[in-house]
Amino acid sequence: MAKTDYDAVVVGSGPNGLSAAITMQRAGLSVLVLEAKETIGGGLRSAELTQPGFVHDVCSAIHPMAVGSPFFRTLPLADHGLEFINPPVLCAHPLDNGTAAVLRSSLAETADSLGIDSQTYRSVFEPLVRHWPGMAPDILGPLRFPRHPIDMASFGLDALLPATQLVKRFKSQEARSLLGGMAAHAIQPLTNLTTSAIALVLMTAGHLYGWPVPKGGSQSIANALASYFQAIGGTIETGRLVRSLKDIPSSKVVLFDVTPKQLLSIAGERFSSLYRTQLERYRYGMGVFKIDWALDGPIPFTAPECRQAGTVHIGGTFDEIVQAEQDTSTGKHPDKPFILLAQQSLFDSSRAPDGKQTAWAYCHVPNGSGLDRTEAIERQIERFAPGFRDRILARHTMNAVQMEAYNPNYIGGDINGGILDITQLYTRPVLSLSPYKTSAPGIFICSSSTPPGGGVHGMCGYHAARTALSDGFGLPVPIELATT
Template sequence: MTTRRATVVGSGPNGLSAAVALARAGFDVTVVEAHDAIGGGTRTAELTLPGFRHDVCSAVHPAAFTSPFFRAFGMREKVGWLIPDASYAHPLDGGRAAVAWRDLGRTADALGTDARAWKAMLRPLSRRIGGVVDFTGNQMVRVPRHPVTAVRYGLRALELGSELGRRSFRTEEAHALITGVVAHANTALPSIGAAAAGLLLAAQAHADGWGFPVGGAQAIPDALAEDLAAHGGRIRTGERVDDLATLDWGDPRRGDVLVLDASPRLALTLPDVPDRWARAIRRFRYGPGAAKVDFALDGPVPWENADVHRSPTVHVGGTRAEVEASENAVARGRVSERPYVLAAQPSVLDPTRAPAGKSVLWSYIHVPAGSTLDPTELVTRQIERFAPGFRDRVLASHATTATDLAAYNPSAVGGDFSGGAVTFAQLLARPVLTPAPWRTPVRGVYLASGSTSPGPGVHGTAGWLAARLAIADTTGERVGLDDLFG
């Protein structure tokens, strides 16, 4: 019997997860990667000075521990993880800060009059994080397997994503703490889609925590690539694919498959794409971009509040009103003078990331799509606001504009590394409204990037679900995670 071939375009976490699943299912798998190093958005490199290891795109991975695929794969055991007591922090003026400790009770107690409200919102979701992930991680148009949790999650997202959210809390600290995670979505606020994404992040903060690998994000694709090689798969680097019509990926009539960890637009380069589907893909909207700056520091960031030193992830943006103003400015095509900065300081727990006594700092702001803005000065001023003396600690920096990001990763159209606008409509239709959005109308071709349900994040879920569908379509067998890893 002829072995079925599988070709995967892109070696990000979704592409490699698809490749691992297909290889374990008996396919002869080849991954094609444009760059010389694997990983896509989960690469680690010396971007500033020798000995300073920076994450090229993603840095902290809340979804990695709750991902069903990564759990079955054993990612937690195969990679050395650091799990902070403080999942994320949000500094405020006057040396104040709100901290989302992994211990929900500790977090709530520090919020004073908002303690009960914080527990009421997040305790049911963090305790049943598996049900939340199941609801958000497959496809929202299906009937949820945990309906009570799904309803609670949905009602809270509706609350936070509307004007009702302004009455959810009383204190500036609690409002800032929830807005900081909601703002990850990179869209105008308030927004139901952003609230849904932020609620999942906040629940993960109090469940398994916001972990990150020792040495950098590169450890995640490296672990997947090792497993792929052990099951006969291979990776070809330095091969950029811009036109699928020129790619020899096999014969779909005999069960060969093509999986795209790339923008769905790449599928439009295939011959015989139905017009209706092509129009839907062209209608799929991308959001604003991101502009990133990595710093090599002569010591830790000198935060005014001592608790902020303990959190690898820091949301720098001031009050809820300031964060919303920053995000809404970007949605209108401009950048605030006081932008919302998402920062990660892995050196607080990981001494391997910089020479002894030094630190690395990863940061980005949201910007209009296609922006060429260098964010270094804006980010420096905003961090200096809450960490006086920060500027003096900077040894070197490396800026990546939204245009640079799009050039590095064509899936990040306009610099949008979420793979598409995070709106309520596009969480349902990602990239099209169907119970199986990973399948294209072209036989044997599947989508598996962050532009596909369940959306952005380092979780491998889109890759696994695309691979599972491909296996079922070509072999007639419904393969589960236990079948592959049990």
């Protein structure tokens, strides 16, 4: 093989791109990461979006999957400046009667708070918490025969259900609403198959690892990954926009942390007609409308649990959430959208000036929506926190179109890299036993458009790099994933 500038080039410095680069570099190869922006991170960027001294997470904010990632747990990220902070309440879901359902680190405390549904909650989550470490590498990877088939089969029976079916096991408004908010992270109608999976995974991760806030902002995760990558000999170049394969230095393999749309634009002429057709048929999901606030004080939630929570799910009852997500999926903008809200500065004083606070929130919108949802979001928050608007000093908004302009991987504002419904759960971006491998030799895809999909866990990049190591170099992968 002819001499090349690098063994591998990774295009994109999001968590999956950096994870792919680290995996290749740890195998003894020379690896270059190219990033179009001047700042690394992809969905892991933080900035002063509103006023000086207020640090906001531009995209992702709370990271249950990062702290529990089987790949990240093999890395010495704490040695590279990464520190996680766990709020006393992981997630709260306020109700109109002034109370709130809560997810706590303790499974027992969470179950006990659900009253009539306490035993049902235990029966669902105790086995998952017990078996998760052994199942995680398979759940967070491509479709294959699992290492623990009985445990995986038990998980699958519940995970494949629509959330509207799983919720029937619960009787109280608190338990049903809590489950509904978790399932809404799937960003699709809760009547869809597999929408229970995201709720089960997020809540299990909370009981095992928490729902932490990275100190200093989500950027600190990217910075730690990059610092470690460079410490073991990797190279990163920012301000390097890749429009075609000609923009990439010579290498034996290239891994793209991009979605099918960009991959087609950059390298489409190298692919077979069948592979191009499959990529062209790839489907994107709902977008998001996001707001960051600089506040004069904490959000005055009526329910005290919400004032201790890193994450607050705002959407009322389970039925309200179902209706909001269904309407959005059909192109509507509901009057009462479901909102995911984070209060990082309550637990991380580096995020705001003394006595001030930040808040972060988004709601789902039809893909590509340019509508301003500020009024609807703030009205929903005010519903459970009277006086919220009085504390707003400044706000910064991004509609779905602006989200894509900021991060080209967010097609139409879709932050998951493509809808994660039953037809694209494991067949992303195409139906293949090796979903990270394209039809062109030496070209791989390592983004959230591959299994296991969206979230800050790096597993897409890790698995893509394993495939590239095996296919492009014939090398074994010398990294054992964490199972504790």
